Amino acid sequence: MIPSAAFLALAALLFVLGIIAFFVKKDLLTQFMAVEVMLNAGNLAFLALAKGFGRADGQMLVLFVITVAAAEAVIGLAIIVLVFRQRKTIRTDDLKDLKG
Amino acid sequence: MAWVIFFILSVLCIGAVVGMIVTRKPAHGALFLVLAFAALGGIFGLLDAPFAAAAQVLVYAGAIMVLFLFAIMMFNLREDEPPSGKRLRAVLASALAVILLAELILAGRRALAGFPGDSALSSGRDIARLGRLLFSDYLYAFEITSLLILAALVGALALAGRKEGE
Numbered sequence: 001m002i003p004s005a006a007f008l009a010l011a012a013l014l015f016v017l018g019i020i021a022f023f024v025k026k027d028l029l030t031q032f033m034a035v036e037v038m039l040n041a042g043n044l045a046f047l048a049l050a051k052g053f054g055r056a057d058g059q060m061l062v063l064f065v066i067t068v069a070a071a072e073a074v075i076g077l078a079i080i081v082l083v084f085r086q087r088k089t090i091r092t093d094d095l096k097d098l099k100g
Numbered sequence: 101m102a103w104v105i106f107f108i109l110s111v112l113c114i115g116a117v118v119g120m121i122v123t124r125k126p127a128h129g130a131l132f133l134v135l136a137f138a139a140l141g142g143i144f145g146l147l148d149a150p151f152a153a154a155a156q157v158l159v160y161a162g163a164i165m166v167l168f169l170f171a172i173m174m175f176n177l178r179e180d181e182p183p184s185g186k187r188l189r190a191v192l193a194s195a196l197a198v199i200l201l202a203e204l205i206l207a208g209r210r211a212l213a214g215f216p217g218d219s220a221l222s223s224g225r226d227i228a229r230l231g232r233l234l235f236s237d238y239l240y241a242f243e244i245t246s247l248l249i250l251a252a253l254v255g256a257l258a259l260a261g262r263k264e265g266e
Contacts, residue, residue: 002106005212007147010110012204014140016197017117023193029126029172033133036164037117040140043156047147052215056230060238062144062152066159067245071252073164077171078260084175 007048015041028080028090032073039069106146113139130168137161151227 018037025031043062050058084090116136120129137160144153234242 002102002146004215005208006106007143008208008212009205010113010143012201012208013114014117015204016201017114017121019200020193020197021117021121023196024121024190027126029168029175030120030129033120033129033168036133036160037120037136040137040156040160043152044140044143047144047149047152050149051147056226056233057237059149059152059230060233062149063155063234064238064241064245066152066155068248070159070164071248073167074252074256075259077167078256080171081174081260090175 004048004052007051008045011041011044011048014038014044026092028083028092028095031092032076032080036069036073039065102146106143109139109142109146112136113143126172127169130165130172133168134161134165137165151230 015038018034018041021034021037022031025034043065046058046062046065050056050062080090083095087095089095113136116132116139120132120136123129123132138157141153141156141161144156
């Protein structure tokens with residue numbers, strides 16, 4: 001039987017990879033995908049602990065996280081589409097107006 | 101046996117995410133993520149969570165990533181040319197990531213110190229119990245989720261549903 005610690009370590013690694021992807025990539029879409037990777041790392045941690053404690057609550061939370069992630073993807077993509085329509089680009093190098 | 105499956109799936113998952121970081125084309129990145137999320141669905145199956153595994157494959161690998169692919173096709177992005185400042189950015193991100201990983205591992209070890217040990221009873225496999233829990237303890241959250249999805253639908257239409265030039 002695989003201990004929960006192994007799954008937690010995998011979750012930590014995935015989360016960190018998501019962070020790296022978020023900082024290295026330069027277009028909004030790929031950065032958004034990196035956020036999805038981080039959400040999935042969170043899900044994995046929830047499930048690992050749910051199994052470790054022998055409770056079903058963790059699985060419930062994962063269902064809600066997946067639902068909220070779907071809603072978030074829809075809104076996020078809509079916003080990116082809007083940005084692309086107005087600016088004709090989604091490269092973050094070209095979108096520096098908020099820098100002040 | 102379980103270790104072998106776990107090892108194969110985690111290598112697949114990590115490799116796919118690394119591939120998504122390395123590749124320059126957003127469409128390839130999205131396809132890599134489909135692979136990563138499918139492998140993660142298998143790992144969820146190893147964790148005695150068949151329902152979460154199915155939802156992961158259907159909703160994440162299926163619906164959400166297909167949505168991303170459609171968006172990528174709409175944008176018709178050019179490949180991002182290898183810029184000069186990317187090296188420094190990658191080094192900084194990696195350093196940050198190593199620090200964060202160390203912190204996560206420290207926090208995880210401390211959290212696991214008070215851990216009662218892996219319990220043998222696997223409640224998650226009982227999907228009927230999961231359904232009862234959803235409609236008893238988590239009833240409000242479940243109902244509010246429907247409201248959230250409606251809001252997301254209306255919001256997406258309000259944001260992106262407008263005609264060009266309006």
